[in-house]
Amino acid sequence: MHIADGILPNLWCGAAHGVSWTAMYWLGRRIETGEVVRLGMLASACFAASLIHFPLGGTSVHLGLYGLAGILAGRRSFPVIFAALLFQTILFQHGGLITLGLNALNMGAGALTAASVWRSGVGREPLRAFLCGFVGVLVPALLIAVEFSLGGYGKGFYFMALLYLGAAALEGVLTAAVVGFLRRSRPAILAPCP
Amino acid sequence: MTGLFERFDPRARLLAIAAMIAIVASTPPGALTAFPCYGALIALLILTGRASGYYLTWRCLAASPFILLAAGLLVWQGRAAGEGVPAAWPLGLSVALKGYAAALLLAFLTATTTLGELLEALRLLKAPPVLNLILAMMYRYTALLSEEYARMERARECRTVSALGKRRYSIFGHQFGTLILRSWDRAERVHAAMLSRGFDGSWPVRRLPRWRWADSAFTISIPGILLAARFLW
Numbered sequence: 001m002h003i004a005d006g007i008l009p010n011l012w013c014g015a016a017h018g019v020s021w022t023a024m025y026w027l028g029r030r031i032e033t034g035e036v037v038r039l040g041m042l043a044s045a046c047f048a049a050s051l052i053h054f055p056l057g058g059t060s061v062h063l064g065l066y067g068l069a070g071i072l073a074g075r076r077s078f079p080v081i082f083a084a085l086l087f088q089t090i091l092f093q094h095g096g097l098i099t100l101g102l103n104a105l106n107m108g109a110g111a112l113t114a115a116s117v118w119r120s121g122v123g124r125e126p127l128r129a130f131l132c133g134f135v136g137v138l139v140p141a142l143l144i145a146v147e148f149s150l151g152g153y154g155k156g157f158y159f160m161a162l163l164y165l166g167a168a169a170l171e172g173v174l175t176a177a178v179v180g181f182l183r184r185s186r187p188a189i190l191a192p193c194p
Numbered sequence: 195m196t197g198l199f200e201r202f203d204p205r206a207r208l209l210a211i212a213a214m215i216a217i218v219a220s221t222p223p224g225a226l227t228a229f230p231c232y233g234a235l236i237a238l239l240i241l242t243g244r245a246s247g248y249y250l251t252w253r254c255l256a257a258s259p260f261i262l263l264a265a266g267l268l269v270w271q272g273r274a275a276g277e278g279v280p281a282a283w284p285l286g287l288s289v290a291l292k293g294y295a296a297a298l299l300l301a302f303l304t305a306t307t308t309l310g311e312l313l314e315a316l317r318l319l320k321a322p323p324v325l326n327l328i329l330a331m332m333y334r335y336t337a338l339l340s341e342e343y344a345r346m347e348r349a350r351e352c353r354t355v356s357a358l359g360k361r362r363y364s365i366f367g368h369q370f371g372t373l374i375l376r377s378w379d380r381a382e383r384v385h386a387a388m389l390s391r392g393f394d395g396s397w398p399v400r401r402l403p404r405w406r407w408a409d410s411a412f413t414i415s416i417p418g419i420l421l422a423a424r425f426l427w
Contacts, residue, residue, distance in 0.1 A: 004257055005300070006219040006292030007264045013219070028324035033393065034385045036324055040331025041339075041381035042374070047332065048340040049370050065370075072374070083328035087336075090312060093253045093300050097212050098219055153264060154271035170363070177367020178374065186375055 001144055001160070002088070002103050005096030008151050017101030020082060020108070028079040035076075042072055043080045047087065066107055067136025067175045070114030071129065072189065077111035078104070102147070110139040125183065126176045133175025137168035199243035200306050204315035206409035211303040213417035215296045217424050223268075224284040229291050231423035236295060236302075239416065245305035253301035254294055261293030309333050335380070343373050 005013075031039070046065040053062045069077040082104045088094040095103045114132035122128065141164040145157035182189050199207065214236075221228055240250070265286040272282020307315075313333065317326050346369055 001260065004260050004264075004293045005215050005296030007261070007289055010216060010220045024325060025322050028322050031324055033327070033388075034382075036327045037331060037385040037388070038378065038381040039324075040328040041335060041377040041384070043328055044332050044335040044339050045370075045373050045377040047336050048343050049373060051340060052343070068370075068374075079322075079324050079328060083325050083332065086325070087329060087332050089300070090304055090309060093257050093297050093304070096215065096296050097300060098215050098296070148264070148267075152271075153267045156267040156270070173363045174367045174370065177364045178371045181368045181371030182374065185371070186378075189374070189378060 001141065002085070002095030003099045003106075003144065003147075005098045008099065008102065008147060010098065012147070012151075013098045013102055015101075016105050017098075020101040020104040023078055023108070024082050024104075027075055031076065031079075039073060039076060039080050040083075042069065043084045043087075046080075047084055063171055063174065064107065064110070064137055064140070065171070065175075066110040066140065067114035067129075067132035067134070067171060068178060070111040070116075070136060071118045071132050071175070071179065073111075074115050074119070075112060077115060078108040081108045081111055106140040106143045106147075109143055110136040113139045126180060129176040129179035130172035132179075133172035134168045136175070137164060137171045141168070197242055197244040197306070199239065202412050203405055203409040204307050204311040205318055205405070206413045207303060207307055208312065208315045208319075210413050210416050211299050213413075214420050215299050217417055217420045218292055218295045218299075221288065221292060221424060224288050226284055226288055226291070228423050228427040229288075229295075231427055232291075232295055232420065235416075235420055235423065236298060240298075240302055243302060243306040245302050249305050250298060250301050253304075254297050257293065257297035261290055261297070264293070265290040331384075335377070339373065339377055342376060343369070346372060 046069055050063050050065055066077070066081065069080055073080055082100075085095060085100060085103050085107065089097060089100055114136040117131050117135060118128060120128075123131075138161070141161040145155075145161040148157040149155060179190065202210075218232055221232075268289055269282045269286035272285060304312075309329075310333070313326060313329055316329070317323075350365070350369065
């Protein structure tokens with residue numbers, strides 16, 4: 001869910017822009033060119049995969065892969081997500097220019113939470129991968145619900161967030177499958193990120 | 195053939211459109227009187243560019259679900275609070291109009307400015323180099339990786355004689371994993387090739403036309419008129 005322009009107060013959007021650009025500079029500093037190329041390619045792969053829709057309970061959902069980005073890129077997933085959102089905004093008008101910062105913080109929070117879960121080392125790896133995919137979707141959905149509730153839109157988006165539980169579970173299953181595959185075929189990719 | 199709008203520097207186009215969206219978005223909820231003026235100004239601006247009407251309509255329609263959901267929630271909440279639909283509809287309508295105006299302006303920008311020009315504009319506006327490089331990689335490789343995934347999907351369909359059933363998500367997961375592995379390997383090759391061509395961390399771009407007084411006038415005047423409409427009506 002990408003928040004469009006003109007819906008939430010400009011002041012919030014401006015503040016979110018400030019925070020997300022600062023985070024972009026902070027988390028993007030001292031990255032070597034080779035790593036940026038890998039991050040760019042990862043962003044492209046995640047973006048390509050997110051264009052595919054899956055059937056779920058009579059409707060279809062597309063993947064966000066924020067959890068997978070958190071696993072593979074660690075805290076550097078934020079610049080990846082910021083760039084991917086800007087790319088989506090420019091090419092497909094998903095979201096908006098003014099709300100870019102807010103969208104980046106919402107989705108980035110999902111990826112960074114997933115990165116923390118992954119680094120925590122708690123539980124078995126498939127379960128952790130599932131949780132990463134799950135929180136990667138649910139955290140942004142809950143944040144959007146809170147923002148809309150505070151913005152005077154009532155509690156309707158909490159209901160939407162509940163509907164996202166199914167999508168979050170699906171994303172968790174797929175993330176666990178991807179991580180399992182990568183563990184078997186190229187475990188070095190899953191090495192801890194900075 | 196280019197329109198008047200396309201002759202301005204991409205930085206001027208990006209800044210003017212961003213300022214216009216911010217001004218429209220800052221209109222107080224329920225204030226509908228400024229929107230006819232916004233509409234006329236946006237229509238005039240669109241006439242100066244060479245954007246396809248079909249593209250603009252399609253892009254606005256694509257933004258509809260979220261805009262209409264937010265507007266509908268406002269009306270529904272007003273009704274639930276006992277204000278009734280007549281009292282709540284200006285709120286919902288103003289949110290919908292703001293959302294569509296912003297979507298239209300953004301669609302107009304992307305219809306008249308190539309992604310390459312926008313990347314150059316962002317670079318010149320001192321966006322972080324990491325952002326520019328990631329965007330440039332996405333610009334170059336997203337379509338390619340989408341096609342690669344489509345090829346993998348076709349190959350799987352050709353070799354799968356029965357329905358995927360319960361194994362569906364595991365198989366899709368393996369396909370994504372393969373896509374990530376291939377993109378990882380491609381990144382290594384691309385980086386080696388970039389280094390061999392003397393890449394030093396900055397993206398080579400063609401020189402932009404110099405910033406002219408007309409670009410400054412455009413960047414200030416168009417949002418300025420909209421701002422006047424915002425406060426006068």
